[in-house]
Amino acid sequence: MANLKEIKNRITSINSTVQITSAMKMVSAAKLKRAQDAITQMRPYAEKLQELLGNLSSSLDSSEGVYSQEREVKNVLLIGVSSNKGLCGGFNNNIIKRVKTLKEEYSQANVDLLSIGKKLQEFSNKTFVPDNNSAIPNDLEKIFDDLNFSNVSEVAEMAMKWFANGVYDKVVIVYNQFKNAATQIVQAEQFLPILPPEQTAENTSSVEYIFEPSKKEIIEDIIPKSLKIQLYKAVLDSYAAEHGARMTAMHKATDNANDLLFDLKLTYNKARQAAITNEILEIVGGAAALEA
């Protein structure tokens, strides 16, 4: 028979666990809402930019820019997006797994990893040492302290510069795409060289625009923008997915703790009842012994 006091202690400790996990769940739910809002805010910009790019590139050969050169793949840069904090289920592990498989996929090339987020950085420090490129920053976890476009575009600019200078021949973004609060999809998206846009009939506009300064220059201006947007979208997606994952994980933890609590309370009451029955039996037995 379990000790009454022991069970009581366990109940108290599990009670405080429930409080913590349910509080974390609430916090994540609030942050998820904000993260989703950020994605919704960005969407019109991204769509408009894509539309403009479609309008422009339908008449121009877009494969001649610096960012669309297909080269032999000797050096690959993976940009991985993880979270800074744990307790979010398989969120970070999925990213790490995907990074590992990608590294094997490009085994004939040099693979470097640029980590956004503390958890991936920790993995990177263990596995990707020594880095072939010492210019890769290792403090990108601070991006999540103040997540905005200009912070993320600095990272994009860095990657674009490396690609243009020939440091890397291919850049791939690995991130968790936010599908809904319970589901995240690990995505590996080619960042550079730019994949040619899919030509659809609706892309070609019938309107005669005035272009200033010239079509070509406008395209050269828009392409870096759309690349930055692509990375920003990935980071925002991952941020929303992180909170979704944490919310689900904490929800499950709360449920499990409640189940445990239910069982423990049952055991506690049974033990208490057994103790009382025992006591009564002893008293009755004692009284009977006196009378005899």
Added chain:
Amino acid sequence: MQLDIITPDTNVFSGEVTSVVLPGIDGKLGVLNNHAPLITTLAKGDVKVTKASGEIENFPTNGGVVEVLNNKIIVLAE
């Protein structure tokens, strides 16, 4: 005419305006009602908006792209 100023982080301005002065890459350019369709890039500077109420407001930008089409102006700013 309708003006929308959009940045990746937020929608800065949306409403009816009578005129807009944009910091074009080759110099300032003004857009009034019934302007021809136009796509241009912006330099760093202020977007000066005269609202339908006559009120004037300035929006600083770091560059961007503008599309003018059918009395609808969309500024993709940074």
